[in-house]
Amino acid sequence: MSDYISHDHEHDGIDRRGFLKCMAWAGTGVLWTVSGGVLVSKTLAQIAKAGASLPAATDLSFLQISDSHIGFNKDANKDVTETFKIALDRINAMPTPPSFLIHTGDITQLSKPEEFDTFDEVLKNCRTKDVFYVPGEHDVLNDGGKLYRERYLKSVDAKGSGWYSFNKNGVHFIGLVNVLELQAGGLGQLGDEQLEWLEADVKGLGADTPLVVFAHIPLWTVYPQWGWGTSDSERALGCLKRFGSVTVLNGHIHQVLQKVDGNVTFHTALSTAFPQPAPGTAPSPGPMKVPAEKLRSMLGLTSVHYKQGNSALAVVDSNLS
Amino acid sequence: MITFIQKNKKAVFLTILVVLNFCLAAWGESAATVATGGDKKNTIEIKDFMFNPPSITVKSGETITWINHDDEPHTVVSVGKKFQKSSALDTDQEFTITAGAPGTYEYFCSVHPKMTGTIVVEK
Numbered sequence: 001m002s003d004y005i006s007h008d009h010e011h012d013g014i015d016r017r018g019f020l021k022c023m024a025w026a027g028t029g030v031l032w033t034v035s036g037g038v039l040v041s042k043t044l045a046q047i048a049k050a051g052a053s054l055p056a057a058t059d060l061s062f063l064q065i066s067d068s069h070i071g072f073n074k075d076a077n078k079d080v081t082e083t084f085k086i087a088l089d090r091i092n093a094m095p096t097p098p099s100f101l102i103h104t105g106d107i108t109q110l111s112k113p114e115e116f117d118t119f120d121e122v123l124k125n126c127r128t129k130d131v132f133y134v135p136g137e138h139d140v141l142n143d144g145g146k147l148y149r150e151r152y153l154k155s156v157d158a159k160g161s162g163w164y165s166f167n168k169n170g171v172h173f174i175g176l177v178n179v180l181e182l183q184a185g186g187l188g189q190l191g192d193e194q195l196e197w198l199e200a201d202v203k204g205l206g207a208d209t210p211l212v213v214f215a216h217i218p219l220w221t222v223y224p225q226w227g228w229g230t231s232d233s234e235r236a237l238g239c240l241k242r243f244g245s246v247t248v249l250n251g252h253i254h255q256v257l258q259k260v261d262g263n264v265t266f267h268t269a270l271s272t273a274f275p276q277p278a279p280g281t282a283p284s285p286g287p288m289k290v291p292a293e294k295l296r297s298m299l300g301l302t303s304v305h306y307k308q309g310n311s312a313l314a315v316v317d318s319n320l321s
Numbered sequence: 322m323i324t325f326i327q328k329n330k331k332a333v334f335l336t337i338l339v340v341l342n343f344c345l346a347a348w349g350e351s352a353a354t355v356a357t358g359g360d361k362k363n364t365i366e367i368k369d370f371m372f373n374p375p376s377i378t379v380k381s382g383e384t385i386t387w388i389n390h391d392d393e394p395h396t397v398v399s400v401g402k403k404f405q406k407s408s409a410l411d412t413d414q415e416f417t418i419t420a421g422a423p424g425t426y427e428y429f430c431s432v433h434p435k436m437t438g439t440i441v442v443e444k
Contacts, residue, residue, distance in 0.1 A: 072392075074392040074412065075392070076392065109394070110394055110409055110411060137432050137433075138394070138432070141394065141396070141408075141409040141432065142408050142409055182431055182432075182434040183434060184398075184400045184427060184428075184429035184434055184437050185429065185434060185435065185437055186434045186435075187434070187435075224435075225435070226370075226435065227433055227434060227435040283369040284369035284370035284371075284391070285370065286369070286370065286391055286392055286393045287392045287393065
């Protein structure tokens with residue numbers, strides 16, 4: 001496939017085909033753009049299927065990566081550090097790098113210091129330096145998240161067990177922790193202290209402020225039989241209802257799922273480590289073994305590009321990797 | 322005194338438990354052999370995000386060992402903190418406790434709290 005530019009409407013050296021191709025390279029994550037103050041949250045697959053147009057102007061772009069599970073070495077992926085590196089290579093290959101990254105948890109497999117060390121070392125190779133984190137349950141296994149908080153909350157004003165908010169380009173970002181103090185038989189949990197903080201945090205914001213809420217375990221009930229949900233997320237969403245645009249970004253389930261409920265768009269990201277089965281399709285949600293040649297496609301390295309002039313547009317080209 | 326302890330290891334062991342009012346005493350894997358002599362081996366297999374058997378009945382003083390067969394770490398945590406929790410068990414790792422006072426003990430995996438189990442300790 002050639003790389004010529006067929007239409008350069010914006011005179012910026014990249015056409016629609018090229019842009020989609022670059023997005024495909026960033027297949028390890030989901031590209032979120034804020035255009036004209038309104039958050040546009042579409043997955044590559046969604047754009048591809050619907051033939052929807054991309055935002056014309058981009059004021060802010062960032063990238064979500066998730067579930068790197070550094071330290072995992074079982075059959076589902078013997079070298080998760082390598083696939084994490086590939087993910088960063090894809091980000092580095094973007095002509096316009098994202099403003100920052102959001103990592104939605106499970107940095108490590110077993111919360112070991114050497115696993116965090118490996119992650120940090122590899123991440124140094126990423127051109128995009130700003131990264132915002134929330135912990136996964138794998139990051140807080142034996143110390144309640146102490147080590148995680150020491151390492152990954154330096155650039156934010158974190159409260160409680162590590163939740164925080166910040167503003168970028170008129171968008172209000174909220175990072176929540178729902179992997180601590182879990183109860184027998186239960187789901188992910190935010191807890192009263194965090195919920196009270198959240199209610200106070202958004203109180204003074206205008207309803208037209210776009211919100212991005214990110215946490216590890218889905219803040220919507222994906223599949224409670226596997227614990228894929230957060231028991232008190234309803235209360236959190238209750239205080240976000242008045243906002244015109246709320247985008248909820250989660251990880252944990254190692255697959256892309258999306259739901260739109262009113263003004264709230266829920267989205268879960270792919271892992272850079274290993275896939276997990278679709279809800280209810282396996283005895284357990286454990287790491288899913290797939291043929292070696294298929295693994296990277298399950299990690300979101302599926303390449304997509306747009307066929308000019310054709311409304312049905314998805315093209316998958318594995319040669320890009 | 323040393324001889325006494327060796328001969329009556331189990332009796333002294335149980336007395337200490339009662340004195341200290343432990344409901345269940347948890348020992349690390351290295352200490353598990355202390356109280357295993359002649360006792361029935363009670364094993365709970367962790368597979369496919371389940372404790373199997375989900376409910377187990379043991380006699381006070383017997384050991385209980387969990388072994389994780391999943392490619393995912395799991396923990397063993399007592400509801401109400403009635404016995405010492407395990408650290409995260411990676412694949413093929415084990416955790417052993419010694420059953421103390423009779424009663425029913427609920428436990429779960431703090432990583433995947435949908436995973437629950439029960440220990441019934443009899444005299």
